[in-house]
Amino acid sequence: MSERKLRVAVVGCGMIANSAHIPAWLSQPGAEIVGVVDRDLDRAKTLANKHAIPGVFDDVGNMLKELSPDVVSVCTPAGSHKEHAEAALRAGAHVLCEKPLTITSRDAADLFKAAQESDRHLLVGQSMRFYNQVAAAKAFAAGGQLGDIYCADVARMRRRGIPTHGSFHIKELSGGGVLYDLGVHMLDTVLWVMGNPKVVAVSGATYSKIGPRNENLITSSVESGAFAGGVSSASYDAATFNVEDFASAFLRLDNGGTIHLKVCWAANIPDSAGGVMIMGTEGGLSFDPRVLDLRVIKNMGRYQVDITPKILPPEPNHPFYAHWHMIAHFVRVIKGTEEICVKKEEALNVMRALEAIYQSAKEGCEIRLDQADG
Ligand SMILES: NC(=O)c1ccc[n+]([C@@H]2O[C@H](COP(=O)([O-])OP(=O)(O)OC[C@H]3O[C@@H](n4cnc5c(N)ncnc54)[C@H](O)[C@@H]3O)[C@@H](O)[C@H]2O)c1
Incomplete structure (x- = not known):
């Protein structure tokens, strides 16, 4: 049946x-x-x-x-x-x-x-976890290839990529700006790969320097995160922009590790750029979650080597293919054949850290999270 x-x-x-x-x-x-x-x-x-x-x-x-x-x-x-x-x-x-x-x-x-x-x-x-190269990065870290992981550098920087569809730029509707758009993905990804250490202290700064200006620039909706040919009704309006377009933070972890995080929708930088570097005692990882460029940094004997793992290409070949993997995973979770990938403690860890970045930016000092309940 x-x-x-x-x-x-x-x-x-x-x-x-x-x-x-x-x-x-x-x-x-x-x-x-x-x-x-x-x-x-x-x-x-x-x-x-x-x-x-x-x-x-x-x-x-x-x-x-x-x-x-x-x-x-x-x-x-x-x-x-x-x-x-x-x-x-x-x-x-x-x-x-x-x-x-x-x-x-x-x-x-x-x-x-x-x-x-x-x-x-x-x-x-947290669809970024389901990109093939991110899953591989997680497998290497979890398998002990990096040894004791103690530091990560995480950046996702767009030159001009303020979402031109939807209501990402309106605080009342979206709660925050680039931190709640790109920051939540990048922080979740790196914490997951690092083994989900708890964030215990945060120092951050946020800026809103370019979003509120009407620059009248030629920009691309793809750069702003919308799929080419997908629904992209241009609704960004500089006059109603009231969130941060740039955020930078330093996070301390309960295992003594640290993370530098930098995300922006718009900045005067040569090109949109970014990536993740994760450093451990026995090896490191370097990757951009969106592209197949994962490198494992190790020593072999007396030589320093860069290993380029063979990562399967996107399936289906679609910019949001990770959503296909995430939804297939959710079906297996509902059927009871797989454990849910994003745990409650992990989601709350990320949300508390992002909130603390906003609070730190507002108060101009480091925020301790050690006392947070739950
Ligand atoms: N994981 C990813 O890669 C990714 C990419 C883009 C967006 N997102 C997330 O998806 C969500 C939606 O983003 P989007 O880009 O599709 O935005 P969007 O503005 O294109 O779509 C949102 C839709 O929700 C509708 N809506 C708003 N309030 C509603 C309400 N109260 N009841 C019913 N409908 C309502 C709007 O009319 C609109 O059609 C956001 O949380 C965003 O962060 C995730």
């Missing part, structure tokens, strides 16, 4: 839903999309028509009541994640929620509590 398909609903029909969640769910033989929700009903209708999805809604509560889905993919701006994810969990659905999980760590903890009370899975959409 064939297994019943998971009935999936997608909330938020913007860039990431169109480009990644919808096609990735459609590629899952054990799942079907039964409904989509967007407060802009026309967007929801367009998406539903394109993929013959039967349910179309402009309200999450109505959708949950009418469809009782098994799974909900939350793809709204971060400021709405708590409300939408909690409603879905309380209605008995497993939830895949886009990053950042919420805009405060308290809300994030509440969501995990809701998941536990409802006996449902909550997967935070």
Whole structure:
């Protein structure tokens, strides 16, 4: 007898839903999309028509009541994640929620509590973990190839890449700027590869120097994180830009290690650049999470060697292919054949550190997190 398909609903029909969640769910033989929700009903209708999805809604509560889905993919701006994810969990659905999980760590903890009370899975959409080279980096670090890991340098710097779609630049809707867009990915990735040490102290600075200017420059939507040819309604408006476009931080870890983190949407640098360097006593790693350039730095006898592991190419060949892997993983988690990749403590560690960067930037001093509860 064939297994019943998971009935999936997608909330938020913007860039990431169109480009990644919808096609990735459609590629899952054990799942079907039964409904989509967007407060802009026309967007929801367009998406539903394109993929013959039967349910179309402009309200999450109505959708949950009418469809009782098994799974909900939350793809709204971060400021709405708590409300939408909690409603879905309380209605008995497993939830895949886009990053950042919420805009405060308290809300994030509440969501995990809701998941536990409802006996449902909550997967935070840290899709970067599912890139092939990041998975390989994690395997090398976890396998002891680096020895004692004590330092990481992490940067994701765009020359001009303020998201020109959506509401990333509006604090009331997204909670924060580049830290909650790129920072959450980079910090989660590096902490995961390093073995999830707890962040115990943070010193940070944030800037908003370029976003609020109307530069009238020629820019590319791909550079701003939108998939070429995907949904990219230009809604960035310098006049309403009220988040940080640049953040820099120094983080102390409970094992004595440290992380330097630098992320920006816009800066006067030669080219968009970035990457991760992780340093251990027996080896190091150098990679850019988005491209196949992982290098393992070791010694062999008296020689210093750079090892270039053979990493499989993206499958499918799509800029957001990690979402395909993440959704396949979530299906296995729901079926009970795999443990969830992003643990509650890991998600809270990242959220608390990001919050502390904002607090440190505001107060101009280091913030200690050793006393944080939970
Ligand atoms: N993992 C990744 O690589 C990645 C990439 C891009 C975006 N994201 C995340 O995905 C989320 C959405 O980003 P996006 O780029 O798709 O933004 P977007 O603005 O293109 O899409 C958001 C959609 O949500 C709808 N919406 C807003 N408030 C709503 C509400 N209260 N009820 C119903 N619908 C509502 C909007 O009308 C819009 O269609 C964000 O959290 C973002 O950080 C993740």
